[in-house]
Amino acid sequence: MTAPSPLAVGSELLFREAALIDRQDWDAWLALYVPDCVFWVPTWTGDHTLARDPETELSHIYYATRSGLEDRVWRIRSGLSIASLPMPRTMHALTNVRLVEASDAVLDLEANFSVDVVNLRNRATHRLFGRYAHRLAMREGAWRIARKVVTVLNDDLPSVVDVYSV
Amino acid sequence: MTTLGDLSRYIIDDPARGAFRVHRDIFHAPEIFELEMAAIFERTWIFLAMESQLPRPFDFITTTIGRQPIILIRNRAGALGAFFNSCRHKGARLAYTESGNAERLICPYHAWTYDADGANCAIKDARHGHCGPAFDAEDHDLVRVPRVASYRGMVFGCLDPDVPALEDWLGDMRVLIDLVMDQGERGMELVPGRTVYSYAANWKLQAENGMDPYHLTSTHPSFIELISRRQAERRDLNAIRSRDFNRSLTVDGGCFTFPYGHGCVWTVNPAPEQKPLFEAREALRARVGDFRAEWMLNLRNLTIWPSVQLADSESLLLRVIRPIAVDRTEMRLYCMGPVGEAPAARARRIRQHEDFFNVSGLATPDDTTVYEACQFGFGARAIDYHQGYARGTALIERGPNALARQLGIDPLESVSGPFQVQQEIQYLPNYREWRRLIEAALARGPADAAPRARAAE
Numbered sequence: 064m065t066a067p068s069p070l071a072v073g074s075e076l077l078f079r080e081a082a083l084i085d086r087q088d089w090d091a092w093l094a095l096y097v098p099d100c101v102f103w104v105p106t107w108t109g110d111h112t113l114a115r116d117p118e119t120e121l122s123h124i125y126y127a128t129r130s131g132l133e134d135r136v137w138r139i140r141s142g143l144s145i146a147s148l149p150m151p152r153t154m155h156a157l158t159n160v161r162l163v164e165a166s167d168a169v170l171d172l173e174a175n176f177s178v179d180v181v182n183l184r185n186r187a188t189h190r191l192f193g194r195y196a197h198r199l200a201m202r203e204g205a206w207r208i209a210r211k212v213v214t215v216l217n218d219d220l221p222s223v224v225d226v227y228s229v
Numbered sequence: 230m231t232t233l234g235d236l237s238r239y240i241i242d243d244p245a246r247g248a249f250r251v252h253r254d255i256f257h258a259p260e261i262f263e264l265e266m267a268a269i270f271e272r273t274w275i276f277l278a279m280e281s282q283l284p285r286p287f288d289f290i291t292t293t294i295g296r297q298p299i300i301l302i303r304n305r306a307g308a309l310g311a312f313f314n315s316c317r318h319k320g321a322r323l324a325y326t327e328s329g330n331a332e333r334l335i336c337p338y339h340a341w342t343y344d345a346d347g348a349n350c351a352i353k354d355a356r357h358g359h360c361g362p363a364f365d366a367e368d369h370d371l372v373r374v375p376r377v378a379s380y381r382g383m384v385f386g387c388l389d390p391d392v393p394a395l396e397d398w399l400g401d402m403r404v405l406i407d408l409v410m411d412q413g414e415r416g417m418e419l420v421p422g423r424t425v426y427s428y429a430a431n432w433k434l435q436a437e438n439g440m441d442p443y444h445l446t447s448t449h450p451s452f453i454e455l456i457s458r459r460q461a462e463r464r465d466l467n468a469i470r471s472r473d474f475n476r477s478l479t480v481d482g483g484c485f486t487f488p489y490g491h492g493c494v495w496t497v498n499p500a501p502e503q504k505p506l507f508e509a510r511e512a513l514r515a516r517v518g519d520f521r522a523e524w525m526l527n528l529r530n531l532t533i534w535p536s537v538q539l540a541d542s543e544s545l546l547l548r549v550i551r552p553i554a555v556d557r558t559e560m561r562l563y564c565m566g567p568v569g570e571a572p573a574a575r576a577r578r579i580r581q582h583e584d585f586f587n588v589s590g591l592a593t594p595d596d597t598t599v600y601e602a603c604q605f606g607f608g609a610r611a612i613d614y615h616q617g618y619a620r621g622t623a624l625i626e627r628g629p630n631a632l633a634r635q636l637g638i639d640p641l642e643s644v645s646g647p648f649q650v651q652q653e654i655q656y657l658p659n660y661r662e663w664r665r666l667i668e669a670a671l672a673r674g675p676a677d678a679a680p681r682a683r684a685a686e
Contacts, residue, residue: 105422106422108422109328117579118575119420119575119579120421120422121421121583122579124583124589125580126466128465130465130466134459135591137458138451143454144451145448145602147451184598219425219426219427220424220425223594223597224588224589224594225589
């Protein structure tokens with residue numbers, strides 16, 4: 064039996080991440096990320112220009128370590144955030160997964176996404192869609208997420224946006 | 230407007246009894262929303278942009294005044310003018326993008342062309358048109374927004390030619406705006422990028438909440454707890470130095486109210502070192518003096534009613550309020566900072582903004598959720614008045630208090646006391662001005678609900 068291709072390995076991890084978010088399996092989701100990961104959702108600075116430098120330009124979300132994602136999970140579970148009570152239902156759909164770069168240590172992948180969200184307070188739905196750029200790193204014998212950059216194309220945002228919305 | 234009944238019942242202002250009441254109908258009745266657009270948003274000064282967003286000749290931005298599409302453009306000589314974003318020929322939109330640079334505005338439909346002063350400089354195939362003398366005698370220029378003026382880089386426009394001068398309308402809010410705009414020796418700028426979001430509730434909920442100290446500990450406990458955890462665990466995110474609201478409960482705070490709807494809430498900053506501006510404090514003191522520097526490091530939220538708020542608490546926020554419908558409001562958020570700010574301070578300023586103010590952050594989604602909860606609650610039509618304008622009533626001083634005099638401002642009312650008062654007096658000017666403008670519109674008659682920009686010419 065031949066080893067799965069880097070594209071297959073990477074795609075499987077991206078699909079798994081999406082499923083863990085939709086199942087709200089937050090511990091398993093956090094475990095996909097390395098502690099020094101970058102999680103970045105840049106803003107648009109023009110019709111076709113994205114923020115390139117989070118130190119000088121605004122982001123929707125920017126964390127340079129997993130600590131920020133851990134804050135998010137804590138808040139979701141805390142019972143202290145009305146925006147997270149009740150949690151919405153979400154569905155992540157990924158397509159057009161491409162392998163950009165592959166080595167023994169790093170896999171760079173790009174994909175298109177759309178996320179549908181049902182707000183259970185008022186049954187309103189919204190969809191954000193755009194592009195993912197994932198960098199996977201081989202750590203302790205497993206591929207994990209070292210960097211995730213999310214480009215939201217329809218950035219007229221709804222009233223609640225969290226890590227599960229993109 | 231007969232369906233609205235007696236409008237005087239909506240705002241009850243009885244200082245002798247210490248009573249101020251706002252009727253819930255004004256948050257959910259569609260007819261009142263229509264009246265608000267015509268009588269308030271299309272009659273008073275509305276924030277359009279920061280001048281720094283359009284620095285060069287022919288730079289433009291597109292926005293709205295009330296429901297109406299506007300283009301704000303800098304002409305060849307550098308002066309700003311605002312026009313309805315609509316071709317005189319058949320009405321098509323002329324500028325499509327949020328911002329851009331255009332020496333000529335060319336209609337995509339029949340190519341009528343306008344310069345940056347709004348003058349029609351080309352009607353396609355005019356010579357062969359045989360339109361006749363009536364057409365030739367008409368003015369084909371863009372319709373100008375009658376009033377455009379700036380204060381400290383904030384550009385406002387008004388569809389009513391008879392509105393008071395911007396400086397008079399702002400009054401002593403100017404002193405408080407100066408405390409923001411003087412923070413940078415070389416001026417202030419917007420950080421590149423902005424966020425736009427909407428919520429399913431009335432615009433006045435944001436106007437109030439942006440000034441509401443009372444909700445912080447109850448709407449944002451998850452944010453407060455996270456900040457405590459970051460501090461206790463000395464985690465890397467503690468470098469953001471987001472504000473710990475628990476510390477505010479030990480300090481003094483208060484508010485000032487002004488004519489034309491404006492207000493300011495303030496809190497002594499228990500941890501000024503959390504502000505990005507703190508790094509530059511020595512130079513700041515030398516430049517603006519100890520007292521003004523201390524006040525720049527204090528926490529101040531300003532409402533320049535009805536369209537824009539400056540929150541100098543976390544980071545430094547510029548928030549633009551755009552009503553879409555009685556139960557739909559669009560928010561546009563910008564992060565402001567001093568030109569030439571040190572890189573580490575700038576990065577922290579941006580992180581603070583994202584942490585607290587972003588709708589993808591850790592606090593604003595809880596605000597928007599409670600706005601929507603209020604709008605849902607307004608469905609209970611049997612209930613008439615809010616009970617949310619009472620805290621601090623017994624502490625009101627008419628006119629300036631000692632602190633106001635020290636700041637050099639002459640407010641209508643002053644409240645100072647422990648932050649724990651978490652006063653609600655700062656909303657009073659909003660609703661007094663609401664009533665004044667609505668009554669003025671009704672006195673002019675129902676036909677006057679329509680804007681009269683043409684009359685300005």
